[in-house]
Amino acid sequence: MKRFGALMTALALALALPACTSTAPAASSAQASAEIPKIVIYHAEGRRSERVVWLCEELGIPYELKFRRGDVAGSFEDIFAVNPGMRVAPTVFYNGELLVESGAILQFIMDRNGGGRLIPAVNSPDYASYLRFMHYAEGTLASDVVADYRVARATDNKAPRGEKETDGQRAMRFADDFLAKHAYFAGAEFTTADIMMVFPISYAIRMNVADPAKYPNIAAWQKKVEDRPAFKRMLAIARPDGRVAPPPSLVLP
Numbered sequence: 001m002k003r004f005g006a007l008m009t010a011l012a013l014a015l016a017l018p019a020c021t022s023t024a025p026a027a028s029s030a031q032a033s034a035e036i037p038k039i040v041i042y043h044a045e046g047r048r049s050e051r052v053v054w055l056c057e058e059l060g061i062p063y064e065l066k067f068r069r070g071d072v073a074g075s076f077e078d079i080f081a082v083n084p085g086m087r088v089a090p091t092v093f094y095n096g097e098l099l100v101e102s103g104a105i106l107q108f109i110m111d112r113n114g115g116g117r118l119i120p121a122v123n124s125p126d127y128a129s130y131l132r133f134m135h136y137a138e139g140t141l142a143s144d145v146v147a148d149y150r151v152a153r154a155t156d157n158k159a160p161r162g163e164k165e166t167d168g169q170r171a172m173r174f175a176d177d178f179l180a181k182h183a184y185f186a187g188a189e190f191t192t193a194d195i196m197m198v199f200p201i202s203y204a205i206r207m208n209v210a211d212p213a214k215y216p217n218i219a220a221w222q223k224k225v226e227d228r229p230a231f232k233r234m235l236a237i238a239r240p241d242g243r244v245a246p247p248p249s250l251v252l253p
Helices: 002-016 049-059 072-082 102-113 127-154 167-179 192-206 216-226 229-238
Strands: 039-042 064-066 091-094 097-100
Touching: 039 049, 039 072, 049 102, 049 192, 049 229, 072 091, 091 102, 097 102, 102 127, 102 192, 127 167, 127 192, 167 192, 167 216, 192 216, 216 229
Parallel strands: 039 064
Antiparallel strands: 039 091, 091 097
16 A cells, blocks of 8 residues: 555656656656656756756656746846755755755766666776766866866957867867767766766867867767757757857857
8 A cells, every 4th residue: 555655646746747847758667766756957048957957858757947938147046046055057956855066966866766777887897987977077177168268268268279288178188089989978878977078068169168170089979969869858948049148159260
């Protein structure tokens, strides 16, 4: 009877979710956790909150997405109302518990509901690469690329080019060298590490911090991951009008 009651509770929760929840196919019971969590994602278009939407779409987990379409400032006002201590996107509530930091949120959802998907086994030879790039995405790549962008904006506003590498370009080359020998950032299979890496790589290229012609392996990888059905669903849901009020790209020399 306890199991029946839990299943009925899960079904009621799923039916109660509003129309803006995910349309991703539900995962099999063998893969997913028995409990269907209530996930509310406070989002701003073009921000790291896209990672959480993408992961939920990959896993087939229902979620509620809250943002003001075409109004990034308004989206952050809504975030401030529920998370005044840290106005960041993503701000996520998982069964009522407040979560921040996109990497930590992805790891939390994977631990609770991943069912072994999108992650190598702990004793796999790919696990070290998986962990490396899960943290490299923000710990090195994003921080170096953003620093390059801000330095350029504060000086001549020109894209860094030439033979001498900036920190951001060196971080991009490290990623490109890895992809020269591996299909994805954890080896042969797509994982959550790839979800983490898309944002800083896209930022580096879009802002003209990095010259995409220098990173052919990244270009091939980027096409593969952005062709995934779950990524396309994420774009349609979380960025329906493209980028809203994007920052200016650096001027090419």
